[in-house]
Amino acid sequence: MLRIHDTAARALRDFEPRIPGQVSMYVCGPTPYDVPHLGHGRTAVVFDVVRRYLAWRGDRVTFVSNVTDIEDRIIARAAERGTTESDLARHYEDVYWEQLDRLGVLRPDEMPHATEFVPQMQTLIAELIAAGRAYVIEGSGVYFQVETLPEYGRLSHRTFAQLVESAGARIEVDDEKRSPVDFALWKAAKPGEPSWESPWGPGRPGWHIECSAMSLDILGEEFDLHGGGDDLVFPHPENEIAQAEGAGHHFARYWLHSGMVMVSGEKMSKSLGNFTFLADAIDAHGPRAFRWLVVQHHYRNQLEINDDALRAAAAAIDGFDALARRARAAGITATPAGALSAEVGRFVAAMDDDFDTPNAVAVIAGWRRDANSALDAGRLDEAAALLATVLHALDALGIALDDGAGTADGRDEIDALVQRRTDARAAQDWAAADRVRDELSALGVVLEDTPTGTIWHRA
């Protein structure tokens, strides 16, 4: 039984989807006004692993993740650049997916854009007004009246009273709002801003309404999982709940939130200026190192990411690749289908415990060692089964191994050089053999002598 830490319950809960065997999942996606940083990458990988694992264990998963393509920052950035909001958003959405593709993050089944769901948002806003939970301020917009919803704050565990008390310190007090805690559902258009017609005048949606409207429209009432970064818990998903439940809808059943990426002990954020571009980290250490680093840590904890950490993760991945290469050299062809079910059970037990990837990874590391031992001892069937188990489990984590078979570039030339060295070694001409190895090294090729011959891979 899979157990999930639910933010609303602040506890582990048995996961029972709305429809057995089918999981509906919504994750708050990006506001594409700039290139993605490490934090975006981590969150995307975390929920990609959740999605993959659910599918891997046999559930049919419908994964929806939105793109907020109209929002204050997009408007501001577009104005700065002298371009349109839609061109800017589309550009950065492309950049975002370019990087996530490299990380092996699967595309959502549906990727709704806010600008495509304005009618659904307006319907929801109208429902909220009809329910007496929202009010119009002429020339300003439509606001959600938080006080009308006693359950408000059940996700982030704070009360209306607490919020009112701490308001003012950070919230710009707007005298027109009935309470500083009330938030915008619909913002009246300012000159030059993109806008849509509405019963409340031309304007655009508030930040939170899109996710309520789109998730309900696509996944339906009471969908299973809602995910996002934990800095969003308040206010965004809190307000999503308010908007949906305030209008009488049943909203998400389980709430998952992933921890922040840290830099030198501080949260990575644009305002601190301490962010690293995701693309740079992937360029420097490879996409699998990034993913490995993420799954080595529990998704709810903060995670420090720096070059040293990525280097260590890359070294671990290299070790797995080395196993795959050795196995191939020994004539083993392992596929996930050959996995040892009893061993897989240990992996499942870890993953079922709130996606405990650190323990899952430890289990896999044990198989790696055992597979290498089996290879050393010439127990090829055992090695094949263990490697198959490794591959099967890594599948769930979205990691593939490189056994070197696909390295086609310059292959013939390298093979010829390797053969020359093999001949020299056979003649015990070590100096000549080492010269060839130096040549290959200059080409970025690393040799490994195995009982069944010499294999090589790119450095």
Added chain:
RNA sequence: GGCGGCGUAGCCGAGUGGCUCAGGCAAGGGCCUGCAAAGCCCCGUACGCGGGUUCGAUUCCCGCCGCCGCCUCCA
């Protein structure tokens, strides 16, 4: 001020009232190897501090110290 999380060996990081054990990376020793690479084996007696409960606490309780996040920009 309110709410929450964390402090574990050189670094990262799971976990548990006692049992040999996480795991990764790095360092050291050994085996293998012409050398190298890869691999395997061995090695580390760690749990912020002070009390308490207990036969026994890193694990439970209380207090303290330190770090971090959220409290309407944020993944």
